[in-house]
Amino acid sequence: MRIEHKAMAGTLESSDVMVTVEPAEQGIQLSITSPVIRQFGRAIKQTALETMERLGVIDAKVTIVDQGALDCTLKARLESAVYRSVGITENIPWGRDNV
Amino acid sequence: MKNSVGREIPRELIEQGWQPYQGKDAYNGTEFQKVGPKIKVADQGSEEKVLNSIEEAIRACGLKDGMTLSFHHHFRDGDYIVETVMREIVRLGFRDMKLACSSIGSAAPIVADCIETGVVTGLTTSGIRDRIGEAVSHGKLKDIAILRTHGGRIRAIEQGKIHIDVAFVGAPSCDAYGNASGKGGKSNCGSLSYAEIDVMYADQVVVITDTLVPFPNKPSHIEGIYVDYVVEVNEIGNPKKIASAAARMTTNPKDLMIAEDCVRVMRALPYFVDGFSFQTGVGGPSIATTIFLREHLKELGIKIGWIVGGVSTHMVNLMKEGLVGCIADVQDFDLGAIESLGTDPRHFDISVSEYANPFNKGAFINKLDFVILSALEIDTDFNVNVLTGSDGVLRGAAGGHPDTAACAKCCIIVTPLVRGRIPTVCDRVVTVTTAGDSIDVLVTDHGIAVNPLRQDLIKHLNAAGIEHVDIHTLRDKAYSIVGQPDDIQFEDRVVAIVEARDGTVMDVVRQVKPFSISED
Numbered sequence: 001m002r003i004e005h006k007a008m009a010g011t012l013e014s015s016d017v018m019v020t021v022e023p024a025e026q027g028i029q030l031s032i033t034s035p036v037i038r039q040f041g042r043a044i045k046q047t048a049l050e051t052m053e054r055l056g057v058i059d060a061k062v063t064i065v066d067q068g069a070l071d072c073t074l075k076a077r078l079e080s081a082v083y084r085s086v087g088i089t090e091n092i093p094w095g096r097d098n099v
Numbered sequence: 100m101k102n103s104v105g106r107e108i109p110r111e112l113i114e115q116g117w118q119p120y121q122g123k124d125a126y127n128g129t130e131f132q133k134v135g136p137k138i139k140v141a142d143q144g145s146e147e148k149v150l151n152s153i154e155e156a157i158r159a160c161g162l163k164d165g166m167t168l169s170f171h172h173h174f175r176d177g178d179y180i181v182e183t184v185m186r187e188i189v190r191l192g193f194r195d196m197k198l199a200c201s202s203i204g205s206a207a208p209i210v211a212d213c214i215e216t217g218v219v220t221g222l223t224t225s226g227i228r229d230r231i232g233e234a235v236s237h238g239k240l241k242d243i244a245i246l247r248t249h250g251g252r253i254r255a256i257e258q259g260k261i262h263i264d265v266a267f268v269g270a271p272s273c274d275a276y277g278n279a280s281g282k283g284g285k286s287n288c289g290s291l292s293y294a295e296i297d298v299m300y301a302d303q304v305v306v307i308t309d310t311l312v313p314f315p316n317k318p319s320h321i322e323g324i325y326v327d328y329v330v331e332v333n334e335i336g337n338p339k340k341i342a343s344a345a346a347r348m349t350t351n352p353k354d355l356m357i358a359e360d361c362v363r364v365m366r367a368l369p370y371f372v373d374g375f376s377f378q379t380g381v382g383g384p385s386i387a388t389t390i391f392l393r394e395h396l397k398e399l400g401i402k403i404g405w406i407v408g409g410v411s412t413h414m415v416n417l418m419k420e421g422l423v424g425c426i427a428d429v430q431d432f433d434l435g436a437i438e439s440l441g442t443d444p445r446h447f448d449i450s451v452s453e454y455a456n457p458f459n460k461g462a463f464i465n466k467l468d469f470v471i472l473s474a475l476e477i478d479t480d481f482n483v484n485v486l487t488g489s490d491g492v493l494r495g496a497a498g499g500h501p502d503t504a505a506c507a508k509c510c511i512i513v514t515p516l517v518r519g520r521i522p523t524v525c526d527r528v529v530t531v532t533t534a535g536d537s538i539d540v541l542v543t544d545h546g547i548a549v550n551p552l553r554q555d556l557i558k559h560l561n562a563a564g565i566e567h568v569d570i571h572t573l574r575d576k577a578y579s580i581v582g583q584p585d586d587i588q589f590e591d592r593v594v595a596i597v598e599a600r601d602g603t604v605m606d607v608v609r610q611v612k613p614f615s616i617s618e619d
Contacts (some may be wrong), residue, residue, distance in 0.1 A: 015519050032616050036520045038490050039584035041616045070521030071582055 001056045001086060009080030010069075017069035019081040024061040028052050033064035048073055051078040054097055104482055104534045106606045109593055117596070118603045123505040126457065126601040134259035137208045137302045139327065148329045149277045149311070153187045156305045156328045157275035162188075165195045166264035167504060169301060170224070170274035171294040172202035172279065173269070173430065177340030179205035180269035180307055183332065189218055195411075196308050197221030197242075199261050201252065201293035201451075202496055205229045206340075213591045214239050223261060225249055226496025227486075235594050236492040238610040244595040246486060246493075246532075246608075249293070249429075250455030250462065250502035251600040256300045257458065258585070260602065268321060269335045277326025278319040281431075281448075282441065284310030286338040289410075289431030291320035295450040298325040309335045318441060320448060332367045346411040346433045348390060353544040357513050358387030361542045366395055367563035368556060370468040370508050374404035374424070378503055379471035381411050382430045384513040388471050389413045396422045407454065408499060408584035410436040410446075418445055428464055429454045429499075430473030455502035457600045462506075464499075470507040472500055476521075476528040479570050481550045483512060484528035486597065489521045491587040491611045493595065497532045502600050506535035509556065512538055515539045516545040522577035522584065524570065529587060531606040532597055545576050588612045 003023045008099055010018040032044055055070050060082075066074070076094070100108050102119030102538035113119075127546035150156050159416070168188075170181050181200075186209060193215060201212060202225045211230035213219035225248060227235060235244050247255060255261045270291065271284030281291040286309065298304045298321055305328045308319065315323075349355065356552060361384065363373050377392075379385040390413055396402055406414050407427040412435025417423045425445040431437045439446045453465050464470075475495060476484040486495040504510040514523045524543065539556060541548045548570035549557050560567055599605040 030616075036489055036584075037616065038587045038614050039616070040520055040582065043582050045616055054233055068521070070520060072578065 001082065003057060003060045003082070003085045004087065005085055007081050007085035008076040009084060012065065012067060014067050015069055015072050017064060017071070017077050019067040019077040020063040021081045021085050022061040024059050026073070027059060028057070029061045030064070031062070032066065034068070036068050036077045043071065044074060047074050048078060051075055055079065055082050057082055102604060104480070104531050106531055108604050109607060112302045112593070112596065112604060112607070113259065119270055120534065120603040120605045123534060129248065129458065131258060131458065133257045134300070135532065136300050139303070148277050148326060149275045150328050150330050153307065153330055153332070154183055154191065156330050157187055157191060159328055159537045160265045160303045160305065162265060164242045167197040167199050167262060169199040169263040169297045170201070170203070170265040171268065171297065172200065172204070173288040173293060174206070174286070174336040174341045176204060177286070177337035178206040178269065179269060179334055179336045182209050184267050185209045185213055185382045186251045194218055195220045197264055198224070200224040201249070202226035202498070203231060207231070215390055217241065223247055223252070225252060225498050228495070229494045232493035234612050235353055236608070238590070238592055238594055240594065243593055246497055246595055246597050248455070248497045248501045248600045249451050249499045250457050251598055251602065253296050253452045253456040254458040254600065254602060256296055258602070261299055263301035264303065266294070266297040268298060268304060268306045270306050270321060271335065272310045272312050273306050273315040273329055274312055274316040274323070275329060276314050277306055277321070277323035277329055278314070278316040279306045279308065279321035279326070280316055280319050282437065283312060283316065284308065286334070286336045286341050287437050288341050288439035290428045290448040292429035292448055292451050292454065294321060303327045305330060307332055307335060339593060340345070342431065342437055343433050345435055346381045346413065348387055349387055351383055353515050354383035355380055355387055356514070357384040357542055357544055358391050360547060361388045361511055361513050362391045362395055363468055363559065363565055364511060364540055364542060364547065364598065367565055368509055368559050373401035376405050376466060376469040377403050377469050378406065378408040378467055378507070380409060380473065382454050382473045385471050385473065386411060386413055388513065389417070393417060393422060397498065407467065408503070410440070412436055415446065416441040418443070427454070455499050457502070464503050464506040467503060467507040469509050469511065471511050471513055472502040472504060474512045474523060476523055476525055477512055477514070477538070477541055478525050478528045479574055481538040481541070481570065482528050482531045483533040483538060486532045487530040487608060489529070491529055491589060493608060497597070501537065502532045503535040505600065509539050511538060511540045511541050516543040516577050517581050518574060522574070522581050524573045524577045525584070526574065530597060530608055534605065535601070539571070541570060543573060546573055548573055556572050588614070
């Protein structure tokens with residue numbers, strides 16, 4: 001899947017995460033800020049990369065501003081941001097592989 | 100060398116004479132000689148101690164580089180005293196000062212600046228937060244900070260481990276001869292217990308007030324016999340931040356559930372009989388526990404004999420309803436508590452030595468039945484952390500937590516299982532502030548666990564049909580929700596010693612390591 005335009009999902013509320021995806025060249029450029037980065041930074045990075053791979057996103061700038069979200073929340077926000085960036089807003093195939 | 104909670108005590112600390120923690124009862128029967136302060140006898144011809152400014156008081160005290168200054172924390176986030184005094188210290192060019200605070204928080208960001216610039220090079224406190232915690236955790240303080248419990252701080256003063264050169268005491272009212280009170284002024288805080296021992300052991304004492312009243316200001320919390328100088332200022336603090344209208348009752352359903360379960364546990368134990376003693380704080384589940392106790396007390400036709408520690412309106416209300424015999428107060432959290440202190444003869448203040456000092460001839464908490472406490476983290480050995488955050492930075496307070504937990508017949512920790520993505524129940528707490536040997540029961544929103552050291556309590560809970568699980572089950576549940584956290588990485592350098600109440604080393608806090616996501 002190719003990121004067409006910049007899109008966001010999520011909020012800056014406690015226990016949520018705000019994900020921004022933007023078009024980019026040459027792979028996934030990941031930026032993560034989180035109050036729990038020392039304990040869960042590695043896990044957040046892994047989930048982000050796995051989700052991008054699962055959705056077939058090869059080139060994207062992904063900015064994650066985490067407020068202590070659980071892994072399920074992070075996945076949902078990542079998917080939302082990606083689908084919004086390609087204009088899919090109905091019948092979203094949540095959790096599905098490569099669309 | 101490892102101490103009895105399995106923490107490695109660095110060899111250089113052992114070489115400096117520090118001893119590892121050996122359990123909560125290791126010091127019983129210890130004998131020691133108390134120290135005393137140097138006294139400058141009052142000029143019999145002078146009837147006043149009032150000076151015109153803090154600068155004058157600093158000069159009159161003969162303050163020198165390297166001296167130790169003490170402060171109390173009764174004004175909490177509304178405190179102007181630390182900021183005002185330290186501004187003068189900086190302006191007059193002093194260096195290398197050592198601070199001995201009962202606690203220090205967000206009200207004195209100047210202390211963080213002083214640590215960065217070397218005006219302050221030593222610190223002992225029970226609580227440390229915000230920029231000051233950041234500065235210490237990032238290795239900016241020259242000395243190793245020593246974090247002490249409320250009771251342990253008094254022991255250290257009486258042993259001479261903390262020698263206070265000058266104690267600065269903020270007082271809501273004071274007369275010109277130094278009789279000071281936590282009431283009777285514009286910014287009342289109620290009890291002044293944390294300052295009471297400081298003034299007895301400091302070489303010199305300066306009371307700072309914004310309400311000078313006629314002599315004698317009695318009843319006083321601080322007696323003029325201990326006071327060298329009195330300074331009047333415009334404002335000692337922000338009254339709105341010193342005391343709220345009333346500590347608020349939580350509406351968080353998790354907190355309410357935890358509190359209900361906590362009261363069920365209490366009721367199932369043999370200590371829950373007429374005249375029992377009780378202490379708790381002002382966290383969400385703690386206040387809810389205080390409120391929920393009412394129905395149970397009424398139903399059983401019993402009352403609480405006495406409450407000790409920090410006081411909120413909710414406790415005062417229980418006393419007014421005849422459900423509490425008396426309140427022994429060391430700190431007031433809201434206006435209702437401040438108003439009641441000393442007005443109702445059943446509500447009196449006690450010094451922090453009388454409250455929690457492990458090295459006297461018997462503190463109030465030695466007779467305590469129940470204490471309800473919170474935790475940032477608790478591990479599967481029941482060790483509790485209330486000092487360092489999940490990023491390893493100092494941002495909490497030992498306070499009376501380790502003191503009361505060690506002494507109470509039943510110490511119950513009330514906490515949600517997870518906070519955001521932080522698991523409260525974990526394999527290994529970042530910093531041990533309270534040893535697992537002091538913690539008896541854990542009540543979370545996902546279940547109850549009892550310390551296996553307390554088979555007697557397990558028997559009573561089983562008899563009452565109260566379900567409980569192994570603490571490892573709660574840890575697994577927490578990790579199943581948030582994932583297993585990585586260990587926090589630290590530098591080797593020790594930035595703070597967490598001193599057990601008896602003066603041994605419970606744990607050390609190391610400098611935080613810069614973190615980068617790309618390093619893995």
